[in-house]
Amino acid sequence: MSQVQTQEPQPDFIIRSRAALEDNHLQEALEKAGSGFVYKRQAAIERIGNFEQLRDQARQVRVRALKHLDLYLLHFEKKVQNAGGQVHWAETPEQMREIVIGLCQAQNAKTATKGKSMVGEEVDLNEALEAAGVEPQETDLGEYVLQLAHERPSHIVAPALHKTKAQVQSLFRANHALGERALDEVADIVNEARAVIRDRFLQADVGITGANMLIAETGTAAIVTNEGNGDLTATLPRTHIITTSIDKIVPTWEDASAILRVLGRSATGQDITTYTSFFTGARSERDKDGPEQFHIVLLDNRRSELLGSEYEEMLHCIRCGACMNHCPVYQAVGGHSYNSVYPGPMGAVLTPLLRHEEQDNQLPNASTFCGRCESVCPVRIPLPGLMRKLRDREQREAKHASVSTLAVKLFCRLSRHPVLYRRLTHFSLKLVSMIRGRKSRFRTLPLMSGWSRHRDFPAPDNGSFQSQWQQRHKGTNHD
Amino acid sequence: MTDSRSRILDRIGRSTGGHYDADTIEATFQALSHQQTGAPVQPEMGLTDPVATFTAEAGRNGARVAELESMTQVTQWLRDNVRDATTDANFHLSPAIIGRSLDWSGLNTTAETPAAAGSWGVVQAHTGIAETGTVMSLSDECPSGLLFLVERLVVVIARRDIVGYQEEAWQRLKARGALPRTVNWITGPSRTADIEQQIQIGAHGPREADYLLIDEQ
Numbered sequence A: 001m002s003q004v005q006t007q008e009p010q011p012d013f014i015i016r017s018r019a020a021l022e023d024n025h026l027q028e029a030l031e032k033a034g035s036g037f038v039y040k041r042q043a044a045i046e047r048i049g050n051f052e053q054l055r056d057q058a059r060q061v062r063v064r065a066l067k068h069l070d071l072y073l074l075h076f077e078k079k080v081q082n083a084g085g086q087v088h089w090a091e092t093p094e095q096m097r098e099i100v101i102g103l104c105q106a107q108n109a110k111t112a113t114k115g116k117s118m119v120g121e122e123v124d125l126n127e128a129l130e131a132a133g134v135e136p137q138e139t140d141l142g143e144y145v146l147q148l149a150h151e152r153p154s155h156i157v158a159p160a161l162h163k164t165k166a167q168v169q170s171l172f173r174a175n176h177a178l179g180e181r182a183l184d185e186v187a188d189i190v191n192e193a194r195a196v197i198r199d200r201f202l203q204a205d206v207g208i209t210g211a212n213m214l215i216a217e218t219g220t221a222a223i224v225t226n227e228g229n230g231d232l233t234a235t236l237p238r239t240h241i242i243t244t245s246i247d248k249i250v251p252t253w254e255d256a257s258a259i260l261r262v263l264g265r266s267a268t269g270q271d272i273t274t275y276t277s278f279f280t281g282a283r284s285e286r287d288k289d290g291p292e293q294f295h296i297v298l299l300d301n302r303r304s305e306l307l308g309s310e311y312e313e314m315l316h317c318i319r320c321g322a323c324m325n326h327c328p329v330y331q332a333v334g335g336h337s338y339n340s341v342y343p344g345p346m347g348a349v350l351t352p353l354l355r356h357e358e359q360d361n362q363l364p365n366a367s368t369f370c371g372r373c374e375s376v377c378p379v380r381i382p383l384p385g386l387m388r389k390l391r392d393r394e395q396r397e398a399k400h401a402s403v404s405t406l407a408v409k410l411f412c413r414l415s416r417h418p419v420l421y422r423r424l425t426h427f428s429l430k431l432v433s434m435i436r437g438r439k440s441r442f443r444t445l446p447l448m449s450g451w452s453r454h455r456d457f458p459a460p461d462n463g464s465f466q467s468q469w470q471q472r473h474k475g476t477n478h479d
Numbered sequence B: 001m002t003d004s005r006s007r008i009l010d011r012i013g014r015s016t017g018g019h020y021d022a023d024t025i026e027a028t029f030q031a032l033s034h035q036q037t038g039a040p041v042q043p044e045m046g047l048t049d050p051v052a053t054f055t056a057e058a059g060r061n062g063a064r065v066a067e068l069e070s071m072t073q074v075t076q077w078l079r080d081n082v083r084d085a086t087t088d089a090n091f092h093l094s095p096a097i098i099g100r101s102l103d104w105s106g107l108n109t110t111a112e113t114p115a116a117a118g119s120w121g122v123v124q125a126h127t128g129i130a131e132t133g134t135v136m137s138l139s140d141e142c143p144s145g146l147l148f149l150v151e152r153l154v155v156v157i158a159r160r161d162i163v164g165y166q167e168e169a170w171q172r173l174k175a176r177g178a179l180p181r182t183v184n185w186i187t188g189p190s191r192t193a194d195i196e197q198q199i200q201i202g203a204h205g206p207r208e209a210d211y212l213l214i215d216e217q
């Protein structure tokens, strides 16, 4: 099964968004998911008296973890080794793929069950495994649906959020040769997936999962899930491989608690997910079960360059998804419009920083700057501020100044010369009133088709703000 | 990939200013983690009686809690509940439960891998955490797979093993010495919301979770 998208996505956020707005299935799915996350989170934080303090605490943990990141990584590595595991370091996605494939081949693995891993998605692990003759088997229900559909996740917590129940039904009917059966209820779908995937857990040669946190104190990887697939993937095969990134470190178990207390509440409105599991090394002779081999592959992919930069705070992210659940842009156009495994506000910041592709420059502009993302982020990442910095960077670096850059530059100059500004606005208004004749609205505006395509622009009358102000104050005494 | 390792650590070191050699890591880590900022911030939820809060929170998260007096009542409770179940039940027991020589008459116990419908797991938790109604199981006491493969998971927990907040569970864990390979926290039955964000109980793990509270000396 391949995860390659059937069509190459459009290289342009605006074009992709327009298509998303016209996609009825997507709009139906977004509608259904929409406010659920928001209400559940709100209810969860209202059940306790001090959520704001918990956020502060979580943020402090992230700050401390990054401040001595190298020390914590080294301590983590040593503890993993002491517990019979191995740590591998990958600078690039390519290196991570090579390492994981090497580990699978050393085991002669034919199949690998997979728990959800955004880092695995970031490095396109599934395609690489397939090409190397190892069949990746997604086990998280959302990821499994996407594997059948040959699609990418559209949300970091609910990967198949863009799929409707009807779409999942047809995927199951097309892919499971199970004859006539009812699949109308969500329960039918979940039961069928459970039955189909159960044997795979028991037979897989390798299990590959992500990690939500790495606890430096003891070399422990923590994973939070609700379905139980992550644990079956981590526990049953003889080899467990974790694909994760260097920024997931927290110093101690107490620090892990500080993150756990905000993670579930922010993500799904749960005070804790059904399963929180802590894996330390390989099975020892005292353990009743567990894998004989344990490997953690740590991805950098430019994260270390963000440390100490003006974007460092992005490394605080604990991947809860709250920012996208509360983002009007994400809610309108869905995750695929961002053409990245990291969508929404966090993706609009992270994607340009990690991927450095030309098309990513549009992402920091995919925001209304309403500020809801920052106000719900459990570790208080100033997402709009970071997007603004990226916009500035893009404009500084733009090889050819765009029309909008020129316009802004022109405005900056003009605004510093009041007389010229007044003359010019006066002139333009005259010009405008000549063009419009007796019209009260413009249907098209030169250089502003993005605005006028979907709405008319009201034609100004009675002169500029400044000239009107002067007119009015001629006759009034201002005190 | 040793080169990747040192290049990544070098880049991080440029920002942290850290230069560590293998001998000083442990001491520096201990020194740093001891200058932690103050006491932990725990959720304000009026937690005064851990057993009462545990019961309430576990219930809210979808587990059924039964109040028993002692371990010897566990098998009778199972017999009573199996009668209501629709399928024949096979009982998969954790080593700690097997070691208790209980009266299993009328109950079909097995050591096979739990598979088909009707598999029940009976295990004893190491610790209960009131804060979230969570039970903690350790892979050097109970195979982790057993917790996930059965259809219905019955967790016996002694009231004296229930603590208030997560930090107390960490203390108990660290006091035991070397960590087991897997520490499992379980809060209610498995679930998914991956289809149209509707919560469906019973994903890949147990569809039902029962917590039996007992007293132990």
Ligand code: SF4
Pocket (backbone or CB within 6 Å): A316, A317, A318, A319, A320, A321, A322, A323, A324, A346, A373, A376, A377, A378, A379, A380, A381, A383
């Ligand atoms: S940026 Fe904040 S809100 Fe968004 S996923 Fe990361 S932690 Fe959650």
